[in-house]
Amino acid sequence: MTQTISKSGLSDLRSKDEIRAERRKGRTGIYLVAPGLLVLALFFALPVVVLLAMSLYVKPPGAEIGEFVPGFEIGNYMTVLSAYWPELLRSFWFALIATVLALLIGFPMAYLVAVRLREKPLLQGILLVLLIAPFFSSFILRTQAWKQILADEGFIAQALKFVAILPADGHLTATPFAVVAGLTYNFLPFMVLPIYANLGRLDTRLLEAAGDLYASPMNSFFRITLPMSAPGIFAGTLLTFIPAAGDYVNSALLGNNRNTTMIGQVIDSRFFKVIDYPGAAALSFVLMVSILVLVTIYIRRFGTKELM
Amino acid sequence: MNANLAPTLPETRTSGADLELRGITKRFAEFVAVKDLDLLVPSGTFFALLGPSGCGKSTTLRMIAGLEAPSEGSISIGGEDVTSLPSHKRPVNTVFQSYALFPHMSVLENVAFGLKRKKDPEAMAKAQAGLEMVELAHLANRKPAQLSGGQQQRVALARALVNRPQVLLLDEPLGALDMKLRRQMQLELKTIQTEVGLTFIHVTHDQEEAMTMADTVAVMNEGRIEQMGPPRELYELPRTAFVANFLGKSNLMRGEVTGKRAGLLEVDVAGHSVLLPEDRAVQTSGQVVVGVRPEKITIDRTSSGAAHNELSGTVIDVSFTGTTTEYLVDVPGIGRIGTFSQNRGQQPAAVGDTVYLYWEADYSFGLAGDERMDAGVEQ
Missing domain, CATH: 2.40.50.140 (Nucleic acid-binding proteins)
Structure with a gap:
C-alpha cells in the first residue's frame, strides 16, 4: 500500500500544498495592510507619543520664549485645565447643539433623497451632488461666506430685525449663534451622508406592512424608519460631533473672543501665539481623552452590536 | 360551562365580511394592469385569485389592502365603501410574499404590532396566543432573521391573523417555501381559515394550490377575470382556452x-x-x-x-x-x-x-x- 497516515493523524487532513497555500494567503494579507499600518504608525502613533511627552516638558529657569526641556510636569495639566475649563465645556456644548441641529436638518434631507426620490434617479443624483458640492470649495472660504450671510446689512439680519426678533442694534456675527450656525453648516454633510447611505437600503415594503397593520404614516416613521436608520444616525452624529468639538475655524472667524472661544482656538493660540508648547500639548491631550470618554459612553449607551 | 363558551364561539365564527369590487380599473402610465373588474366575495369564503405573473392579481390585492389606489371603480368591505380609506384604516390585513417582518423587533413584537396600533389592552397576550396557534410560541423572543423561511412565513401569518381582520389577504405567501413545507402550510392555512371563519383572499400562480385550498377560484388573465367558480367546476368545465390550459392540462x-x-x-x-x-x-x-x-x-x-x-x-x-x-x-x-x-x-x-x-x-x-x-x- 502506498497510502500512509501521517504522524499528526486525522487532526490535519490538509496536504502540505494546501497548508502552504493558506500561509501564502495569510502573508499576502499582511503585505496589503502594511503600508496603511506604517502610515498610521508614522503620522498618528508617533506624533501622539511626542505630544504626550511634550505635554510634560518644563520651562527651565531663565529660558527664552519657546525653550523647554524634557521633564515630567503633571502640573501642566492642572494649569491649563484650571485656566481653560470653560472653553472646553463650551466646545462640547456648541458641538452638541450643532450635532442636534445637523440631525434635525439633515435627516429630512437624507430621507428625501434616499427614500422619496427612489423612483426618480436623475433628481436623486442632482441633489446628492448638491449635497457633496460644498466639499469642492475651501472650508475656510465657506466659513468666511457665513460672515457675509450673517452680516448686519445682510438679508438674514435685516429680516430678523424687521420682524423684531433681533433688536435694531443687534448683531448676528460675533455671537455664539453665528459659531453654532457655522458648525452646523460645515458638518452637515457628515451627518447626511451616513444617514443617506443607511436609508438607501431601507426596505419600503416594511412601511407598507406597517400601514397594513394600522400604523399611520407618522407611526410607521417612528416605529420602523427611525429605529431602522439608527446605525446611520449613530455614525452621522459621531462624524459631526467629534470634528465640531475640536474645531477652531468657526469660532475664530464667526466668534467674538469673549463668549464664543472654543478649545481648538485656545490650543491654536497656545501653540503659535503664546508659544506654550507643553500647555498646548496638554490641552490637546485633554481634548482627545474627553472626546474618547464621551464617545465611549455614547457607544456603550446607544451602539449595540448590530449598529456597529 | 357551555354558557360560558357560547358567547365566544359565534363571535369568531362570523368575523369575516363580504368584499365587493365594482368596475375596478388600474392604469400605470401606459399599462393597464386591471380592466373593469367586478367581484363579489361572500363573507367567510376562501377565495383564490389565480393567474400567471403580470395578470393583475397582485395589483388587485394591493388595491384591496389600500396600498394602491384604483384608477376607477370602488371597493367595499362589509357594505362599507373603503375606496378612499388609507391602508391603516382598512379592516384588512395582508400576509406579504416577502413576509415583510420587522427585522429590529422580536417575533412577539412583530405579532403584537397591529394590536398595539389598535390600542388593544391585551395585545401581548393575544400575540402570544397567535404564536401558539402557529406553534412558534417557543421562539417569541427571537429576531426574524434567526428563523427559517417556513417559520418566518408562520410569523407573518400570525401577525396578520391576530388582528381578526374582516378580510385576510395572502399574496403568494407560500411562494418561497419548498414543496413539502408548502403542502403542509396549505393544509394548515385551510384549517385555520375554517377555524376562524374569516374571508381569505389568496393570490397565487400555482393552480394546484388554488384548487386544494379555495372554495372559489377566479382565474385572471391580462387584467380580467376569465372564469370564476368552485375548483371542480372550473376544472371540469372551462369556458376559455386560457382556463382549460392554465388550470390543469387540456x-x-x-x-x-x-x-x-x-x-x-x-x-x-x-x-x-x-x-x-x-x-x-x-x-x-x-x-x-x-x-x-x-x-x-x-x-x-x-x-x-x-x-x-x-x-x-x-x-x-x-x-x-x-x-x-x-x-x-x-x-x-x-x-x-x-x-x-x-x-x-x-x-x-x-x-x-x-x-x-x-x-x-x-x-x-x-x-x-x-x-x-x-x-x-x-x-
Whole structure:
C-alpha cells in the first residue's frame, strides 16, 4: 500500500500544498495592510507619543520664549485645565447643539433623497451632488461666506430685525449663534451622508406592512424608519460631533473672543501665539481623552452590536 | 360551562365580511394592469385569485389592502365603501410574499404590532396566543432573521391573523417555501381559515394550490377575470382556452359543428366525429374548439369500436411517473394529444406503437372557435 497516515493523524487532513497555500494567503494579507499600518504608525502613533511627552516638558529657569526641556510636569495639566475649563465645556456644548441641529436638518434631507426620490434617479443624483458640492470649495472660504450671510446689512439680519426678533442694534456675527450656525453648516454633510447611505437600503415594503397593520404614516416613521436608520444616525452624529468639538475655524472667524472661544482656538493660540508648547500639548491631550470618554459612553449607551 | 363558551364561539365564527369590487380599473402610465373588474366575495369564503405573473392579481390585492389606489371603480368591505380609506384604516390585513417582518423587533413584537396600533389592552397576550396557534410560541423572543423561511412565513401569518381582520389577504405567501413545507402550510392555512371563519383572499400562480385550498377560484388573465367558480367546476368545465390550459392540462382540437341530436353536438375534427353535450359548449355552431382532459381519455391498443370520440395515432413519448405512465400521441390531422394511464400491471405502450384514444361524450367541452389553442400553456 502506498497510502500512509501521517504522524499528526486525522487532526490535519490538509496536504502540505494546501497548508502552504493558506500561509501564502495569510502573508499576502499582511503585505496589503502594511503600508496603511506604517502610515498610521508614522503620522498618528508617533506624533501622539511626542505630544504626550511634550505635554510634560518644563520651562527651565531663565529660558527664552519657546525653550523647554524634557521633564515630567503633571502640573501642566492642572494649569491649563484650571485656566481653560470653560472653553472646553463650551466646545462640547456648541458641538452638541450643532450635532442636534445637523440631525434635525439633515435627516429630512437624507430621507428625501434616499427614500422619496427612489423612483426618480436623475433628481436623486442632482441633489446628492448638491449635497457633496460644498466639499469642492475651501472650508475656510465657506466659513468666511457665513460672515457675509450673517452680516448686519445682510438679508438674514435685516429680516430678523424687521420682524423684531433681533433688536435694531443687534448683531448676528460675533455671537455664539453665528459659531453654532457655522458648525452646523460645515458638518452637515457628515451627518447626511451616513444617514443617506443607511436609508438607501431601507426596505419600503416594511412601511407598507406597517400601514397594513394600522400604523399611520407618522407611526410607521417612528416605529420602523427611525429605529431602522439608527446605525446611520449613530455614525452621522459621531462624524459631526467629534470634528465640531475640536474645531477652531468657526469660532475664530464667526466668534467674538469673549463668549464664543472654543478649545481648538485656545490650543491654536497656545501653540503659535503664546508659544506654550507643553500647555498646548496638554490641552490637546485633554481634548482627545474627553472626546474618547464621551464617545465611549455614547457607544456603550446607544451602539449595540448590530449598529456597529 | 357551555354558557360560558357560547358567547365566544359565534363571535369568531362570523368575523369575516363580504368584499365587493365594482368596475375596478388600474392604469400605470401606459399599462393597464386591471380592466373593469367586478367581484363579489361572500363573507367567510376562501377565495383564490389565480393567474400567471403580470395578470393583475397582485395589483388587485394591493388595491384591496389600500396600498394602491384604483384608477376607477370602488371597493367595499362589509357594505362599507373603503375606496378612499388609507391602508391603516382598512379592516384588512395582508400576509406579504416577502413576509415583510420587522427585522429590529422580536417575533412577539412583530405579532403584537397591529394590536398595539389598535390600542388593544391585551395585545401581548393575544400575540402570544397567535404564536401558539402557529406553534412558534417557543421562539417569541427571537429576531426574524434567526428563523427559517417556513417559520418566518408562520410569523407573518400570525401577525396578520391576530388582528381578526374582516378580510385576510395572502399574496403568494407560500411562494418561497419548498414543496413539502408548502403542502403542509396549505393544509394548515385551510384549517385555520375554517377555524376562524374569516374571508381569505389568496393570490397565487400555482393552480394546484388554488384548487386544494379555495372554495372559489377566479382565474385572471391580462387584467380580467376569465372564469370564476368552485375548483371542480372550473376544472371540469372551462369556458376559455386560457382556463382549460392554465388550470390543469387540456387537449384542444379545432373542428366544425356538423349536426345536433339529443342534446349533443356532433363536431367534425379532422375527419373524426366527436360528440359534445350542447350545454357544455360555449358556442353551438360553426367552427368550435373541442377539449378533453388527459385523464378522461383511455389509451388502448385495440379500438373500442365506437363511431364517435375515438382517435388513433402513434405514441411519440412515454414517461413513467410512478403512479401513472404519461403518453404523448401524435394524431394525424389533429396534432399531439396527451393522456395517461394508471400503472396497474398492464404492459405500457411503447414509442412508435399505434394506439386508440377514446373518451365518453360527456367529458368533452366546447369553446369558442376563435380561441388561441395555446393560451395559458405554461412554458
